[in-house]
Amino acid sequence: MFINKIKSEGLSHLSYLVGNDGHAFVVDPRRDCEIYVEEAVKAGCRITHIFETHRNEDLISGAPVLAKLTGARVLHGPNAAGNVAYADTTHEGDTFEFGNLRVEVLETPGHTDDSLSFAVFDTDFGDDAVGVFTGDAMFIGDVGRTDFYPDRAEEVAGLLYDSLRKILALGDQALLYPAHGAGSVCGDSMADREFSSLGYERKYNDKLRISSREQFIKAKIAEHHYQPPYFRLMEKLNLTGADPAPRITTPVPLSPDEFRSLPEKTVIVDTRTVSAFLGSHLPGSLAIPAPMIPAFAGWYIEPGQPVVLVAADPAQARVASQHLIRIGVDNLEGFLTTDMPEWSAGGLPFHSLPVMHVDDIRERFRNPPDDWQILDVRSIKEYRQESIEGSVHAYVGELPQTLDQLDRNRHYTVMCASGARATIAASVLERAGFSRVDVFLGSFGAWKATD
Structure with a gap:
């Protein structure tokens, strides 16, 4: 039996490949999903099930693509604000067995109406859960945001309180496997580590230490979270199923002449460091350093808008491309690595910021x-x-x-x-x-x- 955590940097998204007895399942796969197949093959397992903890807002799910690659069955929760075209619906109490590993479904709404958690049991060693995949309901050091239903603010905050108690009832021994880590836009106070137990969170997680349902609701309503415009696109694509991700390779390099002939509506994203941008940059370019793309690019790039990257080198362009594809920005026209002194030596314009x-x-x-x-x-x-x-x-x-x-x-x-x-x-x-x-x-x- 094994649990492999697969992290998507920048988004701080955590997904999992779990295997036993030649079979495996994946929890919350990302869009570029070949890695799950590769890891399952290494472990001598076949992926037969894909579990989604909720309809994600901050990234495109890879579940429909992974299902086509593997023939696996996708399971999603009820009340998803529409039909999840690529998934079957699973409910509280459903169980799935992988040798001596048993998965039990818990309905844990609050963050979203369709939120599920998946408790894992080792049937060879007692009756208690050994771990639980909580999605965005519970994090390490924090709990999920509840601002996606503003007209039902008190109701959904109360639902999350009840869901957290249901998760905690699995016992202090259970290990916690959330869908995000520190740096994600899905929480404010996540710990800068990716291992914990329900017992530790019960003792030290500030939100879980609020014993009154009324006080918990009050605390959640008082929070302020931002919702980038691209969240709406993610929600739509995660109902209908997005196209497979373009193969993540280094974008096409552009010459200065090719760059200057691009359509006027093209967004120029400078992925270099802050200091490099401040020193000299192309007129009209957006400064979004590559590691910050997942958090901020979705605020400024409209769906379908063509994008060109300015990067220090091809490796940086590849990382930036990977981040953009995971949030649905597929129209990458290429990248430019022209050094600014070389650029200006040709009489081409540049700007700097004091x-x-x-x-x-x-x-x-x-x-x-x-x-x-x-x-x-x-x-x-x-x-x-x-x-x-x-x-x-x-x-x-x-x-x-x-x-x-x-x-x-x-x-x-x-x-x-x-x-x-x-x-x-x-x-x-x-x-x-x-x-x-x-x-x-x-x-x-x-x-x-x-x-």
Whole structure:
């Protein structure tokens, strides 16, 4: 018997291949799903079942593709806000056996109406569960968000409370296997580790330590989560079944002439480091460093919009392409690695963004320039906890929708926690025609470090 965890970096998505007695099942496969077949072959197993814990919002499910590759049966929960075209419906109490490994289905709504958890038992060693796959109902250090049904906020928060108690009833000995780890947009307070037990979470997970159903509901309603526009596309594709992922290889390299002949609507995504972008970048490009693509690209790229990458090298372009394909951005026209000095030597245009040190910001407070404003682009939760007096707030992801609320004649210094999100935001402002923009590098971290 084995459990292999397969992590998709950036999304912090966790999926699992579980095998025993020559048979295997997969929990929550990602879109580029060949890895599950490869790992099952190595283990001498055949994948016969695919279990989905819920309809994902932040990535495309690989279940329909994996089912075609393997002939496996896909199982999904009831109440999925529509028919899951590629899956059979499974319910509370259904069981599936793989040799001496038994899987029992628990209906655990709250995060979504169709949420399921799958308890695992080793029938050769007692009656207690050895582990449970909780999807987005319970995480390590946190629990699932409940903001997808705003008109039923109290109801779904209460459903999650009940579901968590059902999971905890499996016993402290059971190991916890969630669908996401730290860094995912599906939770705020996940621990930076990927191993735990129900007993440990019962003792140390703050949300699970709330004993009152009423207080739990109140705490969940008070949370604030962001929903990127691409979530709606993910929900639709995870009902109907998305096309197989384009084979993830390095995108086609483009010459400067090919790059300049691209359609005007093409989105240029600069996947290099923050410092590289700040130093010099192509006019009109979006700064989204490759590791940050899963969290932020879906805010700015519309479905079907062609995309070109600017990357430091082919390896970086490949990683960026992988992240984009997992969230349904398939129209990759290619990538450009032209070094900026070489680019400018050909008389081609480039831009740069001024960078401010904390000492520069201190001096600006002493002698404020005309029409100067600090723009804080962190989450509203971060901003409300601590902020610089006199700053204004606009979340980086929602910035394109709030540009009309900003005075284009003002001078904006953009800040976040370190400068990374601030650079993304500054690139959005620059693309929109704001001409007086700079970045507070170090941002709130530097502000606090220097008192």
